[in-house]
Amino acid sequence: ASAKLRAGAPDAARKLLTMAEGGPLSEFDQARAHLLRAQIAFASSRVSQTAPLLSAARGLVPLDAALARETFLDAISAAMFAGRLSADADVGAVARAAREALPETEGPRTADLLLRTLAVRFGTGYRDALPLAKRAVGRLLVEPDAGEVLRWSWLTSAVAADMWDDEGWAALAARHVRTARATGALSELPLALNSQVLVDLFAGALDAASLLTAEIPTVLEAAGGDLAPYGALTLAALKGDGPHAEQLIRSSLEDSAARGEGIGVSIAQWARAVLCNGAGKYERARQAADQAAAHTKDLAAVNWGLCELVEAAVRSGDRDTAVDALDRLDEATGGAGTDWALGVQARARALLGTGTAAETLYREAIERLARTRVRTELARAHLVYGEWLRRENRREDARAQLRTAHAMFTGFGAGAFAQRSGRELHALGERTVGRPAAAPTALTAQETQIAHLARDGLTNAEIGAELFISPHTVEWHLRKVFAKLGITSRRQLRSSLSDRPLAPAPA
Template identity: 55%
Template sequence: MCAGRGRALLIRGEAGVGKSALLRQLARRSAGCRVARVAGVESEMELPFAGLHQLCAPMLDVRDRLPAPQREALAVAFGHAAGSTPDRFLVGVAVLSLLAAVSEDRPLLCLVDDAQWLDRTSAQTLAFVARRLLAERVGVVFAIRESAAGADWRGLPDLRLGGLPDDEARALLDAAVPGRLDEQVRDRIVAETRGNPLALLELPRGLTAAELAGGFGRPDARPLATTIERTFARRMRSLPAPAQQVLLTAAAEPLGDALLLRRATRLLGLPAGAGAPAEAAGLIELGSRVRFRHPLVRTAVYRAASPAERRDVHRALALATDPVADPDRRAWHRASAADEPDEEIAAELAGSAERAQRRGGIAAAAEFLRRATELTPDPAARAVRALAAAEAEMRCGAFETALKLLLTADEGAAGELHGATVALMRARIAFASGHDMAAPRLLLDAARRLEPLDAELARDTYRDAMGAAVLTAGFAEDSGVGEVARAIRAAPRPARQRPGDALLDSLAVARTDGYLAAAPLILDALRPFRDEHPAGADEQGWLWLAAITAADCWDDETWSAATARHVRVARTHGDLSSLPLTLNSLVCAEVLAGEPAVAASLVAEIQAIGDATGQALAPYGALTVAAWRGDEAIARPLIEASIADLVARGEAAGIMVLHWTQAVLFNGLARYQEAITAAQAAAAHPIHSAIVSWSLSELVEAAVRGGQRETAERAYDRLATSAQAGGTDWALGTLARAGALLATGGRADALHHEAIERFGRTRIRVELARSHLLYGEWLRRENRRRAARAQLRPAYDMLTAAGADAFADRARHELAAAGEPVAERAARVSDALTVQEAHIARLAGRGLTNAEIGAQLFLSPHTVEWHLRKVFTKLGITSRRQLRPAAG
């Protein structure tokens, strides 16, 4: 850390094993470092950013060093400013930048105790930051109970603490027991505690002298943490009643605020000094901060209290808490003090949920709304809050909890629109929780219920139903695509017509009357999506639909424009749930446009988002890049790793993409029989799509080269239907090239010329290069070697520049056969860079600052600079101005 490299460590172990003591020792031995501490508190787990605020609040004096978006995200997250909900990963990058800024003055050590009790937003953010420590002088050490070290903490280096060896455990036990200790009793305690230091110190205090001397106590098979808690609880009960109440109040107050505790105990009628016996017993410290001897003391005290006792102290804490400075904690205390429904408290919790949601604490919003639901006396209002809570839980990925809340939402008579929205939420959960085969039907039913109630929401739901049906088509016996399309055509139109409505109508025509009849309608409906205008987060569904439809219709201009615009909108709104999928589409567009560096950098961004969010999207972009490069060593494992998951999720469309990439891969490698098999599998999908059309093109080439003319002719006939309906240069250029492969003589010559001419007017540069290659191959076989070389040279240059290395090798071999030997492609200078280094180099070459690059890739500016120094060394350059030509 002090040498300029960040480190993170997760210390795991059972309660009492010494994790907190190890953190204290780390703090004592960190001379020269700034030490920041935070401890999770069980009763505070639902307050958003509570733990993060504890850690960062003393550091906010350097926030002016952060980029403006990051400063604003922290201000909103910590409740210092109003604003739109900050994306939690933007908050993560902001915290990373904040820690890095603090460490510029001196190394920073962050100690996080009881991480299992951090609010989930804070836990996820801190784990996110810890995984990205590289070039910062920052160390982060977490202490967490073994049983809680789950998915949020994956990927962190860890250290498991076990108990003391038997001899050391016996020595500690002997030192802790002042009187006679029977040897057999000692051995039993050592064995039962498994060397746990806290248990060795505390459990003997709960035994009588007779039990210690002779072992006449009853065996206790409870878990060790429970046993230690019971020991602490017994010690608490031996105290005077006022001291017990002070302990309970402190246990219910998570901040360790001595003034707040004092106000609350006065409201409870406790005299000054009431907590002194608890201090004397070594259970708590009542100084400028309130600290328990061990977190298990807090847990033991709180759990040992009766519900009525807990309500009393929470009521006092609510009265003692400033409603202006800390309304959410006050609301939470009031809710904990309530023993029956109370609309005033429920309304306060709903307000807290709204604030939490604005700050990005969706998990906290869900918990506030769930508790508000429980405290709402009116059935209709309770149903409305239950629905809001279910939506929040769904957005957190807590699908089972959301479904339970929907049962409550169904019970209140909240109106027909409410009931229809409940049905919609069930459908969305079915789709989001694993692309359930039932999702298209559920979404369709919900859309029909919404028709007379909210026409726009109904149209959005029909759109989602169509997408779900297309996704499962090929797996489900009846995916319902036709039924969804008929329902869309029969549904009433909303009063406010949006561009997406015309597009949805045209797609419904395509699914009922056929693509040929609908193509002119679809192309006309796509035109508005080429235009740039401000787009909100709620328009992303329509942008996605427009982009994939444009690709289906061979409209390369709209495909590129709508996809790039969708990426910009998703980035602007911090929507990392939709960004990876549309980035994958953009990867494909850039590959076909012959921009391998751009495509590779987008793949790196997708990987960065996946690492940050844990999203397990199939690696479509990485696979597309590998297939066009002809890199089987990368492509094959990606395919094998993805196919089982796609089958399990019922994503036939995804499997079709995998088969198409295989067909491209094997055509590039001139392994035509394998290409035929893959292309046929992709083209078998029952729904017209871009991937089906592209696979038919691959099938014609593979089948002609593989000697299966009838297969090629059938594929050509299907391709002709799609291409002629699209009517674009991309479509007709593809069809002309396929026709040239099947033709002879002058007809073949003319069709090759037409393909090159048409592709030359499109963005699809890699297919233009392939058209030169196929024409050159045909000319050489016609023994027109000079003409062949004139086609093969540009083919080789363009394919090499496009990163289509396998196809470029085909062109090189053909050139040699045509009498123009070409040396094997020299390694690109940029091949020395890792994917992440190449992405950073490209962004820096575009003029982005280190802070801007870091924000996009979830890295600190220091880490970006560290990568750039490596890039400069590998490329032999000295300035950012040289990056664009060198890294391309």
């Protein structure tokens, strides 16, 4: 039953579990069955299973302390998903229960260190958890066991993002996807793909994010699971696709509320704040960001909400709200001390600053964020600095910053922010152009690889297995290949690709 669950077959897992429960079970096996039933329910719908998992964890303490620690981590995961909508136990209560039931251990297992990290994070606070969090991220990055990587990557990735570790977050998310694909762990793949989408969005890799979001529904259908469309709605928000983004946000808010998935509410409101800040609808962005930042125990999402709230509140003239949001943001960014953290901190402070002090902070934000992977944050620093310079009537300096911002947003495909920077440039008397269309025959590296495999006679399913993507995604790529090459069938690929070298496999 456990193996069926990992493979993304929850119905088969339930049937096997029912058969197992029909026979004589030891006390330990009864506890394992109780745990597995809650895990199946949680993996299938992400509806909060905090209470059943917490009960299972407590029952395992005298029987198997190691498995009890893992189960407390499952309960913490469930409580994190439930978030503000938790009806049984919040994540702080689960963390306290774990600390009371089990002695702290310095054991070598990733689960031991991760449980200590989260117990401190949700117990005594953010700053106290940072040293443990760094060790937990570092430990999983060198974990040789694929099962452990699958088991703890989502939680540890959330920890990395929460402590503003862009490199660790990106490495963990990429490894999670690779491992889930390689082992066929369909139950894990949707979460892994959504994590990677968020990493790609912060990196400005919106085209890569689009490929993954196209795959997620297929994986969810195959795995028999359900999950809010975190990747799709945040992608639409950053692209500035207003009607589509709003539709996804509204449906996600409704579905998350129905399932009791509080983290879905936070992510949807954060996406709305990004969408509205990009479009210059600052009052609406302020309202959404205030909601996104309302639940203080949402790892990472609360920090992202605070960043949007400072900008939206400043732009809508609500200085008191902006100052309060900055104070809360400083607590997290100051403790983390990474370039990502201190870069967004400097940008937020600059938005509230004046004169030379503000300019120094804008420059610091750009300098720090330029050393990170979070290119969209860097582009936004150039944008707000350029807007400030224009208001200071330093027109040439403003043009330089706004041109950089516009070029970056246009390159990313972040339409609303590109238009916002374009409007600023137009006010300076400068014309802008949109994102250049790709040359009709310019295949991407992945399209080239898929085209060559199709030319060599592989089916969509075989190509998908080769590249660890779904047949649906292969078909989507091939349609683009045919359009770019001006052909209509696979037979024509041989002549069309005869002079094209095979691109390297995508990283």
